[in-house]
Amino acid sequence: MKIVFASPAPPDGGALVVGALEGRKLTPSAKALDKMLKGGLTRAVKASRFKGKKDESLTLLAPSGVKADRVFLVGLGKAADLDALRLQNIGGRIYAALGAKGHSTVSVAVDAIDKCKLKPSEMAAEMALGARLRSYRFDKYRTKEGRDKKPTLKTLRLRCQGAGRARAAYAVAAKVADGVFLTRDLVSEPANVIYPESLAAEARKLTRLGVKVEVLGVREMKRLGMGALLGVAQGSAREPRLVVMRWNGGKRAKGKKPIAFVGKGVTFDTGGISIKPSGGMEDMKWDMGGAGVVIGLMKALAGRKARVDAVGVVGLVENMPSATAQRPGDIVTTMSGQTIEVINTDAEGRLVLADALWYCKERFDPKIMIDLATLTGAIIISLGNEMAGLFSNDDRLCKRLSAAGAAVHERLWRLPMGEEFDKQIRSEAADMKNVGNRGGGSITAAQLLQRFVGKTPWAHLDIAGVTWSKADKPTVPKGGTAFGVRLLDRLVADYYEGK
Ligand code: BES
Ligand code: MN
Ligand code: ZN
Numbered sequence: 001m002k003i004v005f006a007s008p009a010p011p012d013g014g015a016l017v018v019g020a021l022e023g024r025k026l027t028p029s030a031k032a033l034d035k036m037l038k039g040g041l042t043r044a045v046k047a048s049r050f051k052g053k054k055d056e057s058l059t060l061l062a063p064s065g066v067k068a069d070r071v072f073l074v075g076l077g078k079a080a081d082l083d084a085l086r087l088q089n090i091g092g093r094i095y096a097a098l099g100a101k102g103h104s105t106v107s108v109a110v111d112a113i114d115k116c117k118l119k120p121s122e123m124a125a126e127m128a129l130g131a132r133l134r135s136y137r138f139d140k141y142r143t144k145e146g147r148d149k150k151p152t153l154k155t156l157r158l159r160c161q162g163a164g165r166a167r168a169a170y171a172v173a174a175k176v177a178d179g180v181f182l183t184r185d186l187v188s189e190p191a192n193v194i195y196p197e198s199l200a201a202e203a204r205k206l207t208r209l210g211v212k213v214e215v216l217g218v219r220e221m222k223r224l225g226m227g228a229l230l231g232v233a234q235g236s237a238r239e240p241r242l243v244v245m246r247w248n249g250g251k252r253a254k255g256k257k258p259i260a261f262v263g264k265g266v267t268f269d270t271g272g273i274s275i276k277p278s279g280g281m282e283d284m285k286w287d288m289g290g291a292g293v294v295i296g297l298m299k300a301l302a303g304r305k306a307r308v309d310a311v312g313v314v315g316l317v318e319n320m321p322s323a324t325a326q327r328p329g330d331i332v333t334t335m336s337g338q339t340i341e342v343i344n345t346d347a348e349g350r351l352v353l354a355d356a357l358w359y360c361k362e363r364f365d366p367k368i369m370i371d372l373a374t375l376t377g378a379i380i381i382s383l384g385n386e387m388a389g390l391f392s393n394d395d396r397l398c399k400r401l402s403a404a405g406a407a408v409h410e411r412l413w414r415l416p417m418g419e420e421f422d423k424q425i426r427s428e429a430a431d432m433k434n435v436g437n438r439g440g441g442s443i444t445a446a447q448l449l450q451r452f453v454g455k456t457p458w459a460h461l462d463i464a465g466v467t468w469s470k471a472d473k474p475t476v477p478k479g480g481t482a483f484g485v486r487l488l489d490r491l492v493a494d495y496y497e498g499k
Contacts, residue, residue, distance in 0.1 A: 001099075001135050002155045003128045003170065005121075005163040014069040014105030015098050019076045019090075020045070020052040021113070023466070029109035030073065036066045041073065053077055054086065057097060067101060078093075079115040085409050087118065089474035096472065099135060099153045106153055110160035117357025119494035120126075121162035125169035131156055132177045133475040138188040147443065172304050173389045176489050177442060179300025180482040186292040187480035191268035191285045196233075196316035199267060199288060200241040203295050203314065209302035216242040224335050226355035229315050231332040232348040235272055235325025236318040242356065243291075243314045244363075245298045250309035251498075258309040259496050260366035261298075261488065263357050264349045264373035265291025265316040272319045272345030273327055286480060290372035291316060293484035300489045307498040311364050315356035319348045331430045335359060336452055339430040347434045349375045350448045357452040368397055369453060372461045372484050378441030380465040381412055388483065389462035390414040391446035397457050404491040410476075410483050415443055422447045 008029070018030035024045050028033060034041040040063055044050075050058040054077030061070055074097075083283070090460060098106050107291060110124040118126070118217060155233075160166055186194060186202060200215045207213050218239055221230055226242070233240035250256065266287040270276060276284070285291075291314035298312045326332070330342045332351070336358045340351065353371055360369060379389040388405075388413040392398045398414055405412045421443045424436030432451065436444030446460050466483040471474055 001132070001151070001153055003132060004155060004157050005124060005166040005170070006157055007163050008109065008159045008161065011066045011068045013067050013069070014107060015072055015101070015103040016308040017072045017094055017098070017106060017108040019074050019111070020050070021076050022052045024052050024344070027111040027113065028107070029111050033066065033071065037063055037263040038065060040065070043070065044308070045073070050075070054190050057093070064195050070101070072098060076113070079113050082113060082116040082118065082123070083164055084118070087123050087126035088130030088133070090294070091127030091404045092134035092474035092487045094127070095131040095134040095153070096200040096247040097158070100149070102152050107157045107158065107159055108358070110158055112161070114370045119162065120168035122159040122169060124158040125161040125173060125401055128156065128158055128170045129173040129177060129178065130475045132174065135179055136184055136477055137209040137458070138479055139186065151301060166354070175303030176300045176486060178303050179296040179489070180485045182299050183296030183482035183485050186295060187289050187482070189285070191318070194288065195238040195267045195318055196241040196265070197239060197292065199265060199316050200243050201244060203243045206295070206302060207246060207299055209299065210247070211248040211298055211302045212248070214244040218376040223435060224334045224359065225333065226359070227332040228334045228340055228351040229317060229355040231326045231330065231342065232272070232319055232351050233317040235322045236320040238267070238318045240315070242359070243316065245295070245312035247250060247298055247306070247308070247310045249300045249301065249306050251307070256309065257367040258311045258364055259309040259492070260313065260359050260360050260364055260369045261294045262353065262369060262371040263291035263294035263312070263314040264288070264322050264353055264371070265314045266349060266352065267316060267318050269319045269348065270321060272348060273325050274344045274346040275321050276346060282313055283468065286468050287374050288316070289374045291490070293372050293482065296482055296485045297488050300485060300494060304491055308492050308496050310492065311360065311366060313356050313360040315352040317348070317352055319345070334452070338432065338451060341427040341430040341433040343433045344435045347445070349373050350434060350445050353449055354452045357449060361454055361456050363451070366456060369458045370401070370461065370488065371449065371458070372463055374461045374464040374467050375445050376442040376464055379462040382415070382442060383465055383466045385469065387411045387413045388466050389442050390459060391417055391443070391462070392457065392459040393417070393450060393453070396455035397459050400491060400495050401459055401487070403493060405487045408490050410466070410484040410487040411413070417446055418448065
């Protein structure tokens, strides 16, 4: 779908979208259209239950008097509530309603609205972003899907005052959307296509955007002593990889520390010898979601040329049971020198991250370090599928992350950490074990990670509940969500750029 911005103009074919505020208050464009229709829009509103609320809409097909195959009146809700997120949602809903209705062009008339803090050009850019995010589709393997089921929308045109400004604002947002789409692609791909080596190859493609990409293989990781990551990988026929991505968009003042993102990239998690039940195991193709977010984020930052020095590190492994797999009771030595008793081979993400975090900290000494991981089923019990778990050793970083999350509707909820929880992973045989007791499973997982970050201001996002969605949301179609890309891009933009 192409997104274009243009000046206000009369209807010229395709589908036409106009708005109404709560209380059936037509916007200026809607009123003008109503006139052309000789009051047809007002009559339709009166004949229906349409009130202009935010989830409502009304359709007129092929009305006479205007050049439009369809008029779509979209509810805008209350003017005072029309913020960026609301407008993105409206854009997403417009796409959902009209993307596959047979029209190749949809034109949206965007008006200035009293009490709305955004200018029409800003409103148009937000709506465009929402529509773009909603238009994502992973259909490359659906070879038999009928043409009548495929989207028809080729051009979304937003008409507003200041179209040039809207175009410029959207151009930046579109780069973030590109990162989101890459992440969604990566988590949607099955594990026979995306495995450590192929995922590393996908990351390597970011070189084209100016990202420096290094891929470490088994030999290098052995030399570094990454016994925990390698222990997880040893049961698989697929070799592990550790990928380091660097985007140097900052001023590069000497001695300035980068910010760092670390991702769990388990390209398939069978559980290993502590094997998972078969029901639903296919979901474990997206156990590389954290790595997918880090890769998509690096694409977004490079794409929009963010003025920041950012590092992305992803640990890529496949967790399989086999004759060479690690066993419950095995003790592995991490790169940090600390040893871990592997009580449960299904608690593998923390083993991968233990080495990835330590490596990142040692090599880059980052200003902040944020990891993302589909780490625990327990976080789904705590927070469901609406929020990700946030764990951290730094209050300021938490505040910033929470604010960024609220701004893009990728919300975080902080959970506690502490000595009492840390005790749970003490081991008789090694420095720690990889699981705690039954309760507080997400917290004990975070406690293990914390043992590998030193004094670095660090946050861990447990995204197990939000990486995949079973239902359509206004700007997130069901499937891979890429939760985290927009959040962290926003964090960078608001707190770490040009500073
Ligand atoms: N990848 C899983 C966590 C997960 C579960 C992600 C469901 C997405 C949906 C992780 O590796 C895992 O298996 N965790 C175990 C830990 C347990 C063995 C302590 C879990 O949550 O059951
Ligand atoms: Mn597991
Ligand atoms: Zn896992």
